[in-house]
Amino acid sequence: MGRGKRKYSCMDAGADEWSSRLGFILASIGSAVGIGNIWRFSTIVGQNGGGAYLVPYLCAVFLVGLPMMILEMQTGHRLRAQVVQAFHRARSPLRHAGWIVCILVTGIIGYYLVVTGWTLAYVVFSLSGTRELFPAFTASFAPIISFLASAAICGAVISFGVRKGIERITTFLVPAIFVILTGMVLIAVQLPGFAAGVSYFLTPDFSVLADPLIWGAAIGQVFFSLSVGYGALLTYGSYFRSGEEIPRSAAIVTAADLAVAFLAGLVIFPIVFSYGLEPAAGPELAFTTLPLAFALMPWGDVLAVVFFALLFFAAISSAISFLEVPTVTLATMARIPRRRAAALMTIVVSLVGLPAALSYSAYPLHIGGVPVLDLMDEIFGTFGLSVSGLLIAVTFSWFVGPEVIWGDISRLSLFMRIVVPLCRYVIPAALVIVIVFRVLSWFLPAG
Ligand code: PFF
Numbered sequence: 001m002g003r004g005k006r007k008y009s010c011m012d013a014g015a016d017e018w019s020s021r022l023g024f025i026l027a028s029i030g031s032a033v034g035i036g037n038i039w040r041f042s043t044i045v046g047q048n049g050g051g052a053y054l055v056p057y058l059c060a061v062f063l064v065g066l067p068m069m070i071l072e073m074q075t076g077h078r079l080r081a082q083v084v085q086a087f088h089r090a091r092s093p094l095r096h097a098g099w100i101v102c103i104l105v106t107g108i109i110g111y112y113l114v115v116t117g118w119t120l121a122y123v124v125f126s127l128s129g130t131r132e133l134f135p136a137f138t139a140s141f142a143p144i145i146s147f148l149a150s151a152a153i154c155g156a157v158i159s160f161g162v163r164k165g166i167e168r169i170t171t172f173l174v175p176a177i178f179v180i181l182t183g184m185v186l187i188a189v190q191l192p193g194f195a196a197g198v199s200y201f202l203t204p205d206f207s208v209l210a211d212p213l214i215w216g217a218a219i220g221q222v223f224f225s226l227s228v229g230y231g232a233l234l235t236y237g238s239y240f241r242s243g244e245e246i247p248r249s250a251a252i253v254t255a256a257d258l259a260v261a262f263l264a265g266l267v268i269f270p271i272v273f274s275y276g277l278e279p280a281a282g283p284e285l286a287f288t289t290l291p292l293a294f295a296l297m298p299w300g301d302v303l304a305v306v307f308f309a310l311l312f313f314a315a316i317s318s319a320i321s322f323l324e325v326p327t328v329t330l331a332t333m334a335r336i337p338r339r340r341a342a343a344l345m346t347i348v349v350s351l352v353g354l355p356a357a358l359s360y361s362a363y364p365l366h367i368g369g370v371p372v373l374d375l376m377d378e379i380f381g382t383f384g385l386s387v388s389g390l391l392i393a394v395t396f397s398w399f400v401g402p403e404v405i406w407g408d409i410s411r412l413s414l415f416m417r418i419v420v421p422l423c424r425y426v427i428p429a430a431l432v433i434v435i436v437f438r439v440l441s442w443f444l445p446a447g
Helices: 003-007 021-032 035-047 050-079 083-090 092-127 142-159 162-189 194-202 206-210 212-226 232-237 243-274 289-296 300-333 338-359 372-398 402-406 414-443
Strands: none
Touching: 021 162, 021 232, 021 243, 021 300, 035 050, 035 092, 035 212, 035 243, 035 300, 050 083, 050 194, 050 206, 050 212, 050 232, 050 243, 050 372, 050 402, 050 414, 083 092, 083 232, 083 300, 083 372, 092 142, 092 300, 092 338, 092 372, 142 162, 142 300, 142 338, 162 194, 162 243, 162 300, 194 243, 206 212, 212 243, 212 372, 212 414, 232 300, 243 289, 243 414, 289 300, 300 338, 338 372, 372 402, 372 414, 402 414
């Protein structure tokens, strides 16, 4: 191995590897299952007419999301590289695209940690029995404190490394998420509005399938929800030694992600319908609407703690995977120890996210009348994610020999023979369409 190769070795960053395939799968589920499944998914379903949205969503999961996840994990595993070095291996000038991905991912963590902080604050409120209303919360400086606390927690976990930090915590958080959700579904089933909630959530209305905007929204949400497009799973794949199982592991992660989104819907909509709340309430559904219902429910105080703990566990395990991307990149490229890189990146994301945190605080920072957090969600969570996903999909399915990523092509399974062309043609085409529609939507009047 020449000096050039050593220069980019992940091991230099003090990065280790997963202890087992289960550790890799749990960490990847931790990354995928996040606020996107519980808060963003139910919001988008609510705003796009309920069950109608599920058809494009499921198509997007299987035609675009799962293949992209396999591509990312497989690329990380085969190239054994973090994002920038993986792009560099494809073609040296493409490393700049790797840096673009790193910058975009740093933007997304900034605002994602703000929402993670809200969930942390609501865990604390519900533990202390305080019924803090969202407007009162966001009129204080508490969102800043909870944001900085969340950033510090992520940085601390990452500084312990892959196995002792990320794997250890996700091995606790991911099972806890499933236990809590299952318990909450069992409670939701007994609510009077269960049938109405489920039929709103699950009845498909095929007439919306002609609306291209719904398809674009579904692809964007699938990328966000499955954590693909930002190199997080590429990075996690690089810590996975025995990668023959990657397609099956990715299928398990996708199934778990779908399961959490569905179970969350089976909890949220029955509550909404049982207590006469507004299903299309928008992003405040989790923080404003549901606490009203908890206040009316038997054992509501306990339910509130459990629900916000669920949100917090889901959010923090995803935020950790985001932060890992620029941290390990910085550690390898600048050849500094992981701990120092984690500390530096924690400071960077705290600064990047501060305007978003302020925008929902006593100092409401808006640009053009829009809270900075919402702008960052649009720029990094929606638009940036598509751009970054396009860079990854095109680079690793067009600029690297297929045998480098997939091994002996003639020996691929039937499933993988479908996945490879999906990565080469369908994903880039879908993302170009999503980006074009997004850009058009900025210039065309709404409606
Ligand atoms: N998948 C996470 C969620 O659903 O909330 C968000 C996410 C995490 C997106 C990590 C992208 C990523 F790299």
